[in-house]
Amino acid sequence: MGMNLIAKAEVEREAILAGTHFLSGDDACAEGAIAAGCRFFAGYPITPSSEIAERMARRLPQVGGVYLQMEDEIASMAAIIGASCAGAKAMTATSGPGFSLMQENIGLAFMTETPCVVVNVQRGGPSTGMPTLIGQADMMQVRFGSHGDYAVIAYAPASPQEMFDYTIKAFNMAERFRTPTFVMSDELIGHMLERVVIDPDKIKIINRKRPRVEPGERFWPFEPEADLVPPMALAGEGYRIHVTGLTHDERGYPAATEPEVQERMLERMLRKILDHREEIIEYEEVELEDAEIVLVAYGSTARAAMRALRLARERGLKVGMLRLITCWPFPDKKVAELRDAKIIVAEVNAGQMAREVERHARKPVYKVNRLGGEPIHPDEILRKIEEVAQR
């Protein structure tokens, strides 16, 4: 035996695909996971995310990891939570229908504070929708898809390079805050081939906090430290912990009929993320200084928005862009600062993040939407910019 997948303090350098490569977003995501120390992947094939599973199936055994193709996405999600409880960094990847199936166990990961990463390469929905074509319509599902209240960390990469970088980031934030995190990619980014630069010296890794007492000493698995995050004991270490999806107290014991425990524990779980908003939230600002019109976009749509911005600037229009990298927690303060500008939100859905932008800008926004199947063309955004500039 001997072999286990428990994450080491450092990722073995030879496991990382150092160098400059021409990679698809899906492949870059898999390489990011391996560079972050992920050694367990459980999944179920689904377009347009299957290439992640395929690359993990090829790469994980090379680095001593395990690829496990489960019977469905419910099992995949359960398996990565289990693997993480044993100490592995674990990931699954899917698209709409599979993401729907994962929702209950995503809730289990939140409730049990188990770090893991879920990648959703979005396609057109609802239901089976448009398996091979782009969508960005799961942005609210990732925020609210499981039942109950919870706070989410979700990234929307806009290139294969960012698929690599933000898969690592997703692992780091999952470990840092003991929470599931999400990479909300889309078909265009997943299948796009681009240059990806991987420099092992620049990769920073965060590992979960471990108990500071020996087994046998008093250890409560859900007793938080000052940062509101409890250190995590692994299965098999001798702490004899109990972990449950029921409302539980700091000892991990069920308290399913005690509203005060629910208030205390759930509030902490929300706050451990929301109080660290500033640490988590990332966005890109493009020419916002003098902007009278601000584009808000994310994922592949941000690339079209960028092009539209250039074309508009060439025409003398004062256009800027806020590119969301962290969609959740939502960059509420930054968006509130944009209130004086005219805001255009472009996304491949019926207006999901637009609603959130409106909520924080406290005014209606202009929208450019497609319902899936086709990316938004820069010209469509440009037309909207010109139309808005007239008002």
Added chain:
Amino acid sequence: MIQEGRSSAALELREVIAEHHPEDELLREDRIPHIWCPGCGIGVAVTAYLEALKLAAPKIPLEKQVVVSGIGCTGRVAGYVSIDSYHTTHGRAIPFATGLKVANPELEITVFSGDGDLFAIGGNHFIHAARRNVDINVICVNNFNYGMTGGQVGPTTPEMAITTTSPYGNMEEGFNLPYLAAASGAVFVARWTTLHFRKLRDAILHAFSKRGFTFIEVIAPCPTSFGRPNELGQGLDEMEWYLQSCVIDHQANLKEIGLSMRKDSKIVVGNFLDIERPTFMDRYQEIIKRAKAQLSGR
């Protein structure tokens, strides 16, 4: 423990109130009293498991023993056993345990859950874990109904049995679990009742020592939700009926051991199947070797 051959009236007179349960060391004492009804069979199954843990301890230290449950009355087992214990979602204990085991093969993992949890909502996971031969143990407390939610019909409820959602009798046939487990690929398959405490304990102990997917069905009374409407009476009455109706047959033809739980029927129990087959991790070691060889060959 029940003494074979005594009447339930005699047993009722021998009420003993003890300060400590002999397995206290392995129970989370601060979580007692438990939620189970008087006469419920789950406690017997748990005690057999605890004894097996103790007996196995010289070989498998308690730190390496892990119990994983789904949701249900039986699902609460994980909450009372004082080892690393995980209470997951309804039906998903097996895939969770699969992840745990693969990530740390040193762990001895037992999934302890109910018939509804493991064979209705979780049925797909069961057959696939058995097929993969993941090295975990599954103990199913089969009480022929959804105890926790008020006694509804489930995947093992016998034909024509009365439950709260089959008030005129169950129109479906229940699963024959040992047959299902064997066909799916389990390497050890047993069925005992809560009357067969020692046999059950020994079967669990044997499951610990097996490499691969093991399955033990524990026929157990649920007087509250199944016993009463189906004329099996209280817990002890049902145990007495086990005494009369159980036939030990290790060689039984698994096809023929489905259960009707009618008073005039037999319950065939035994350690039915005990074979060897490479486990998932055995095969995976080979895969890792191949992958590394290919990598260095390039």
